[in-house]
Amino acid sequence: MTRVELKGITKRFNTTEVIKGVDLLIERGEFFTLLGPSGCGKSTLLNIVAGLEEPTTGSIYFDDRDVTALSPPKRDVAMVFQTYALYPHMSVFENIAFPLRVRKEGQDTVEREVRRVAALVGLERHLSKRPSQLSGGERQRVALARAIVRRPRVFLMDEPLSNLDARLRIIMRTELKRLHRELAITTIYVTHDQEEAMSLSDRVAVFHAGTIQQCAPAMELYRRPANLFVARFIGSPPMNIVEAKVLSQRPAVIDMCGMTIELPATVVAEEGVLAGIRPEDVELSTRAAPAMAEAVVDVAEPVGVYQLLEIVYNGLRLMVRTEMEDIRAGDRVYFRPIAERIHLFNPVTERRL
Amino acid sequence: MRQKGEGYGFIVPAALVLLFVTIYPLVYVFWLSLHRKHLIFQISRFSGLENYLFLLQDERFLRALWNTIYFTVVSVGLELTLGLLFALVLQGAFATRGVVRALVLLPWALPTVVSARMWEWMYNTDFGIINYLLGVDVNWLGSPFWALNAAIVMDVWKTTPFVALILMAGLQVIPRELYQSAMVDGAGSLYIFLRITLPMLKPVILVALLFRTIDAFRVFDAIYVLTGGGPANTTETLSIYAYKVLFQTLQFGYGSAIAMVVFLCVGFISVFYVRLLSR
Numbered sequence A: 001m002t003r004v005e006l007k008g009i010t011k012r013f014n015t016t017e018v019i020k021g022v023d024l025l026i027e028r029g030e031f032f033t034l035l036g037p038s039g040c041g042k043s044t045l046l047n048i049v050a051g052l053e054e055p056t057t058g059s060i061y062f063d064d065r066d067v068t069a070l071s072p073p074k075r076d077v078a079m080v081f082q083t084y085a086l087y088p089h090m091s092v093f094e095n096i097a098f099p100l101r102v103r104k105e106g107q108d109t110v111e112r113e114v115r116r117v118a119a120l121v122g123l124e125r126h127l128s129k130r131p132s133q134l135s136g137g138e139r140q141r142v143a144l145a146r147a148i149v150r151r152p153r154v155f156l157m158d159e160p161l162s163n164l165d166a167r168l169r170i171i172m173r174t175e176l177k178r179l180h181r182e183l184a185i186t187t188i189y190v191t192h193d194q195e196e197a198m199s200l201s202d203r204v205a206v207f208h209a210g211t212i213q214q215c216a217p218a219m220e221l222y223r224r225p226a227n228l229f230v231a232r233f234i235g236s237p238p239m240n241i242v243e244a245k246v247l248s249q250r251p252a253v254i255d256m257c258g259m260t261i262e263l264p265a266t267v268v269a270e271e272g273v274l275a276g277i278r279p280e281d282v283e284l285s286t287r288a289a290p291a292m293a294e295a296v297v298d299v300a301e302p303v304g305v306y307q308l309l310e311i312v313y314n315g316l317r318l319m320v321r322t323e324m325e326d327i328r329a330g331d332r333v334y335f336r337p338i339a340e341r342i343h344l345f346n347p348v349t350e351r352r353l
Numbered sequence B: 001m002r003q004k005g006e007g008y009g010f011i012v013p014a015a016l017v018l019l020f021v022t023i024y025p026l027v028y029v030f031w032l033s034l035h036r037k038h039l040i041f042q043i044s045r046f047s048g049l050e051n052y053l054f055l056l057q058d059e060r061f062l063r064a065l066w067n068t069i070y071f072t073v074v075s076v077g078l079e080l081t082l083g084l085l086f087a088l089v090l091q092g093a094f095a096t097r098g099v100v101r102a103l104v105l106l107p108w109a110l111p112t113v114v115s116a117r118m119w120e121w122m123y124n125t126d127f128g129i130i131n132y133l134l135g136v137d138v139n140w141l142g143s144p145f146w147a148l149n150a151a152i153v154m155d156v157w158k159t160t161p162f163v164a165l166i167l168m169a170g171l172q173v174i175p176r177e178l179y180q181s182a183m184v185d186g187a188g189s190l191y192i193f194l195r196i197t198l199p200m201l202k203p204v205i206l207v208a209l210l211f212r213t214i215d216a217f218r219v220f221d222a223i224y225v226l227t228g229g230g231p232a233n234t235t236e237t238l239s240i241y242a243y244k245v246l247f248q249t250l251q252f253g254y255g256s257a258i259a260m261v262v263f264l265c266v267g268f269i270s271v272f273y274v275r276l277l278s279r
Helices: A042-050 A092-102 A107-121 A136-148 A166-183 A194-200 A218-223 A228-233 B006-033 B050-057 B059-091 B097-109 B112-122 B129-134 B144-172 B176-184 B189-217 B221-226 B238-248 B252-278
Strands: A004-013 A016-026 A031-035 A057-062 A077-080 A154-158 A186-191 A203-208 A211-217 A240-249 A252-256 A259-262 A272-277 A282-285 A293-302 A307-313 A316-322 A332-337 A343-345 B035-038 B043-046
Touching: A004 A042, A016 A042, A016 A211, A031 A042, A031 A194, A042 A077, A042 A154, A042 A186, A042 B176, A077 A136, A077 B176, A092 A107, A092 A136, A107 A136, A107 A166, A136 A166, A166 A194, A186 A194, A194 A218, A203 A218, A203 A228, A211 A218, A211 A228, A228 A240, A228 A272, A228 A343, A240 A316, A252 A272, A282 A316, A307 A332, B006 B035, B006 B252, B035 B050, B035 B252, B050 B252, B059 B097, B059 B144, B059 B189, B059 B238, B097 B144, B112 B144, B112 B221, B144 B189, B144 B221, B176 B189, B189 B252, B221 B238, B238 B252
Parallel strands: A031 A186, A031 A203, A077 A154, A154 A186
Antiparallel strands: A004 A016, A004 A057, A203 A211, A240 A252, A240 A272, A252 A259, A272 A343, A282 A332, A293 A307, A293 A332, A307 A316, B035 B043
16 A cells, blocks of 8 residues: 655646646545546646656655656556556457566466456456457446556546446446455546545545645535535535625624525624525425525426425525425425525635635 | 339449449450450450460569569568658657658659659669769669669658558557556557557558558559669569550450459459458
């Protein structure tokens, strides 16, 4: 197991700065995820850890040893690519065996290791096939097996599940988690899918515009987003962001489109704030109740166990999640944001208050 | 409703064109090759396979066959090796890549007759730049040993760009991730070239070989302009021999038999490569 440390990493392509100073410490055996929208530089950062790209400035350490100048073969990392990068002219067996063949392992070792790993990911029956004869999920497993067979110091995974269909993605997600538990190898995982990041990782770094917005355990990103970007990016459907006025600071009272809400904590803020309300943090009722406001359901989307409603109140549109099934578009409902779960942000700095 | 057999109607125009421009001439040449037909002596009679049997004793024909095979194997071999080398070098990213690619393609863009004349002067014993640069006094095109090799050098110069172009296209479709993955897995560049680049390039290499082998086997203008088949028929290829027999001595029967041999050889080469390709 290896501890990976990035110090002051920047990367510039010509004049565009893709990565603007990243410091990270990834613990031994940790499942660490870089999460961000496409084009935020997260894949570049992963390539820098792999040695496929050179950082413009900064250093990479594996267990306190500086590996910045080492070529990819010397870093002893294994990488899984979004496109799987399987060798189409080789059998599944030879694909998995590739890293061992490079190291000139004996045929006995190769045979034994490939079969062991193939069993681990459930590929025993496909070893003599070509990659083109496999389904997307099976190809993904071959790519994983090829990474595992190395017993590398660090696993690097670049959107490994993005090319799979939704159902398979969830199956492979569970499998990845099981594999990580069994192998306990430090893993750096890149994805744009916040749900994937949350469900897999010990810690997640939200990456945007070349910098890390927040680095924390998954649930903390959800409960205490450090800024507006993280708040919007984590959670599906995304958080409602509403402009609000601060009426008083102690006790803290805010006004949202004519609706006054008393907050449990004190707000040390200017007059205007942005209030973040998750769709699941809204109390909803079909009957009028004190302190609840009346709204009209504009759109109702049943998802199965719950429904997503877009409700309109006094010009304000809110996404709300409810388990009540008998609500239709056009219905009248009564709602109240749960005060303890409202997130407040500074509208200028976009930081959490 | 779709009429039964309607589909056949659609291929009739294409089939007719093919019938007139390829099938008919082919059958006619074959028919001619079964005749003893001398325009000069006004002889024309059916002779069966006599012409083909005579081919086996015709030393000039056997010489031309050997010249053609030698020319094909050596020039195609060199073109493939050099073409691959160029393609690999040109694939690398550098600022002037577009310009360099265009420059490399220049020899291929020149008409064959023009480049043959150009090389003829370069090979000139008294005034040629090649003798001047090498500081020797060789009669390249007049020497039985050098003449065919001189023609090969010109052909390699002229068509290596074509091979490089095809291989470059093949290199471009190999996903970058394959190289990256192999690199991360510890493979060096030679290992990557042998285990990944070459096998991935195989279909494209076969296509290039198919084109080049067939072209080289039928070589005519390059050599005809350069040496006219001389000295003493040492650079005479099958196409040149067939041309001379057909149009200089007007022996339509025997000339057609030679042309049929070229056709059959090219046919075998094509079938061989297409088989390899479809595997």
